[in-house]
Amino acid sequence: MTAVVDARAPVSSKWNFxxxxxxxxxxxxxxxxxxxxxxxxxxxxxxxxxxxLNVILAVSLNLINGFTGQFSIGHAGFAGVGAYVSAVMTxxxxxxxxxxxxxxxxAAAVAGLVIGIPTLRLKGDYLAxxxxxxxxxxxxxxxxxxxxxxxxxxxxxxETNFAWLYFSALLTVVVIANxxxxxxxxxxxxxxxxxIAAEMMGLNVTYYKVLAFTIGALFAGLAGALxxxxxxxxxxxxxxxxxxxxxxxxxxxxxxxxxxxxxxxAVVLTLxxxxxxxxxxxxxxxxxxxxxxxxIFRPQGLMGTKEFRIPFARPGGRGNGHVAP
Amino acid sequence: MTTFVQQxxxxxxxxxxxxxxALGYTMVYGVIKLINFAHGDVFMVGAFVxxxxxxGLHLGFIGSLIVSMAACALLGVxxxxxxxxxxxxxTRIAALITxxxxxxxxxxxxxxxxxxxxxxxxxxxxxxxxxxxxxTISTKQxxxxxxxxxxMVLLQFIVHRTKIGKAMRAVAFDQDAARMxxxxxxxxxxxxxxxxSALAAAAGVVYGAYYSAVDPLMGIMxxxxxxxxxxxxxxxxxxxxxxxxxxxxxxxxxxxSFGFSLWRDAxxxxxxxxxLLVKPEGLFGRHAREKV
Numbered sequence: 001m002t003a004v005v006d007a008r009a010p011v012s013s014k015w016n017f018x019x020x021x022x023x024x025x026x027x028x029x030x031x032x033x034x035x036x037x038x039x040x041x042x043x044x045x046x047x048x049x050x051x052x053l054n055v056i057l058a059v060s061l062n063l064i065n066g067f068t069g070q071f072s073i074g075h076a077g078f079a080g081v082g083a084y085v086s087a088v089m090t091x092x093x094x095x096x097x098x099x100x101x102x103x104x105x106x107a108a109a110v111a112g113l114v115i116g117i118p119t120l121r122l123k124g125d126y127l128a129x130x131x132x133x134x135x136x137x138x139x140x141x142x143x144x145x146x147x148x149x150x151x152x153x154x155x156x157x158x159e160t161n162f163a164w165l166y167f168s169a170l171l172t173v174v175v176i177a178n179x180x181x182x183x184x185x186x187x188x189x190x191x192x193x194x195x196i197a198a199e200m201m202g203l204n205v206t207y208y209k210v211l212a213f214t215i216g217a218l219f220a221g222l223a224g225a226l227x228x229x230x231x232x233x234x235x236x237x238x239x240x241x242x243x244x245x246x247x248x249x250x251x252x253x254x255x256x257x258x259x260x261x262x263x264x265x266a267v268v269l270t271l272x273x274x275x276x277x278x279x280x281x282x283x284x285x286x287x288x289x290x291x292x293x294x295x296i297f298r299p300q301g302l303m304g305t306k307e308f309r310i311p312f313a314r315p316g317g318r319g320n321g322h323v324a325p
Numbered sequence: 326m327t328t329f330v331q332q333x334x335x336x337x338x339x340x341x342x343x344x345x346x347a348l349g350y351t352m353v354y355g356v357i358k359l360i361n362f363a364h365g366d367v368f369m370v371g372a373f374v375x376x377x378x379x380x381g382l383h384l385g386f387i388g389s390l391i392v393s394m395a396a397c398a399l400l401g402v403x404x405x406x407x408x409x410x411x412x413x414x415x416t417r418i419a420a421l422i423t424x425x426x427x428x429x430x431x432x433x434x435x436x437x438x439x440x441x442x443x444x445x446x447x448x449x450x451x452x453x454x455x456x457x458x459x460x461t462i463s464t465k466q467x468x469x470x471x472x473x474x475x476x477m478v479l480l481q482f483i484v485h486r487t488k489i490g491k492a493m494r495a496v497a498f499d500q501d502a503a504r505m506x507x508x509x510x511x512x513x514x515x516x517x518x519x520x521x522s523a524l525a526a527a528a529g530v531v532y533g534a535y536y537s538a539v540d541p542l543m544g545i546m547x548x549x550x551x552x553x554x555x556x557x558x559x560x561x562x563x564x565x566x567x568x569x570x571x572x573x574x575x576x577x578x579x580x581x582s583f584g585f586s587l588w589r590d591a592x593x594x595x596x597x598x599x600x601l602l603v604k605p606e607g608l609f610g611r612h613a614r615e616k617v
Contacts (some may be wrong), residue, residue: 071418118602124417125360129556130601132549133594140591241549245425252422284433291426296411299419 015294020308021174022196028166035162038125045162045304047274052165053227054266056172060219061260064174065248066256066305068212069192071119074135075220075247080239081138082108082221083228084148087156088228092147097159101225108221109214111138116213120206132241142236153235161231162214168226172219178260179215193255253294254301268302330460332582333575338466338535340574341473345528346551346559347566348480349521355497355561356517358417362424364525365548366431367539371397371526372446372533373439379447386449390530394523398438401522402515410511428548435541443540446533469531476527477567480520484563486576489516497561545591550577553597559607568608572596 031048034040040048061075082104089100119130143151155176179185187208190198199205228234254265272290276283344370353361375393378384408427412420452464484490492513495503504510509519532547533539554573558565573593580592600607 065418119598122601122605125354125358125560126556126601126605128421129360129552130598133553133597136549136594137591137598140588140594144587249422249425252418256416256418281437284429285437288426288429288433292408292423292430295419295423295426296408299412299415 017177018081024170024173028163028170031166032162033261041186047270048162049160049165050274051267051270052162052169053223053230054247054250054270055169055263056219056226057247058254058262058266059169059172059176060216060223062249062251062256062259062262063180063188063212064216065251066258066262067180067192068188069208070209070213070218072131072213073128073241073244073248074131074133074138075216076113076239076241076243077131077135077138078108078111078217079224079243080135080142080219080236081111083234083239084117084224085144085221085241086225087228087234088148089152090159091156095156097229100220100229104225105177105218105221106143108224109218111221112214112217116210116217120209132244134281135239135241135244139236142239149235151236153233153238156234157226157231158229158232160226165226165230168222172222173259173263176215176219180259184208184211189257220311229296249291252293252301255303255305256301257305258301258303260308261301261306264302264308327459328582331462332578333581334460334462335467336575336578338469338574339578340571341470342528342532342535342570343547343551343554343573344567344570345473345476345524345531346439347554347570348477348563349525349564350552351555351558351560351563352493352517352521354555355407356493356514357413359409359420359424360552361409362421363408363427363431363519364521366428366435366542367397367401367404367544367547368520368525368529368532369539369544370400370431371394371529372528372539372543373435373529373541375449376444376446376532376533376539379449384567389449390527393530394526397526397529398519398523401518401525404522405515405518410514432541432545439541441541443538443543446539447538448537449530449534451484464503469535472527472531476524479523480563483520489513493517502563522559525617529576550593553593556597556607557600560611562607562609565607565609572608 031040033047035045056073057079061072064070064072064075086097086100086104089095089103090097095103115131115134119127119134122130128279142148148154180188187198187203189201189213190201191205191208195205224239250265250269251262252265253269254261254263272287273283276286279286346364349367350361353359353364354443369447371393375389376421378392379386379391382388382392391441404444405428408423409420412423450465450468452468454461454463456462482490484493492503492508493516495508496510496517498514500510503513528547528551529539531545549572551570554569555566556569557572558567563596573596576592576596580586580589585592605608
């Protein structure tokens, strides 16, 4: 029915995009009906919400880690910034929820920019540990802020529903997928492939790294704001490095540099976590074993760098202006 | 002045614990370029093995320490053999995720095995505090510092005066060239893990004795801090890890003694970021030129 095609294959990308978008809308309709008719109980609905949030976090981290090749493990910190900014906006300042979400995205993007400019000069493991450090510093700052409840956290109103979460996830996917295929996205991929060569070709390497980092942080802020208003309780420790690892695991499991891989990874990992919920004692042990085994047997992740495509979108089809050689 | 000296001693004893853990990080990073996130949990296992050896088998401090170091050396070798070796040819991020997986596994297996709540650690390092010029110094702290110094001297001896140490330095310098010279790279890496894990175990035992409590998640923060220490000193460089550990211990103690104990963890990370921005190769590192 469907197949996986190499991302470089000349497939009619426009048709592929619209068909996938249509498919996404159908999936939305199906699940919305299932939730409305109470065929899915509230627990399953929560899993679904978590899935949407994980998709946002994973796809946005994939832009940084997978497409631009900058190894970041502080992603949850940005989600924390988004969660806290939006929570303060709605509960303390009584602003409408959409305004709070916008502010959360903006704040997280600014945090990404501020952190990205000095740190993105570093490479590899050094960058990883620095982003982890920044994530932890954000957490410690939140713990030391009595205004937002300190380590005990704060309660938030429930403001979201399935439509909010699903369409936010869809928006994230569409924006990042289009960004990656744009001129800027190709520049990011060039930075990943060979930084020096990219610089030789006249690309402003630092600019593209910071750009990817900021966009990634923006969407992490979105996920943070949504999660705060979905699970109506936030505390600094939910945004520590364990959560950052979790997002990274989803991205690597799905395949670095594959957006559909990240979506698949988010779905699979959320389901695994939910399935293990019944065995709280063994949950994390099994989870970690699965993680180790997947990495040993499929280190490139489920999808590698490939993308999921509709098979009947023929090479050189209408719309993408591809000329067959 | 007395408080200053007092805090200095506190800082050095905390720092020598960090240094012991950092040595394992830096050695492993030196040979296989992997941030071994499970290292902090090996430290935890070390503390628990000594706990059971001391309370169950009544082996005394030295006996428990040796048993714990031996057990962790074995654990380190097993982790490398079954989790990291299959991934040696794949991407570094896959190896890193595996390290995180091993870390989560040890923590949660630890919770199942001994329970999640902290338990009191036996007073393995007895001795009454003594006074030197008005400064009260606990015997424990002196013993911790002495033990750390002893182990570091031993490590320096192994690395610089023995055949296996020479092999380690060769593998760290250039793995392929070392292999061509007839060095058994796999065996050398196993030895590196064994030595690093044994040092972490020793750190775990003294950490438990110093703070009188252990729990299965105790390794997370000291593990991260020790990694910071390794980076601060210049990762892959053994004296760097020692100095980095001491610097970190002193800074944390200073932050704490000025009354900002809640900011202690942030201070450690801030130090890391500062060092990386100003001197990314670490205090002792040599700047590596980038080649096309």
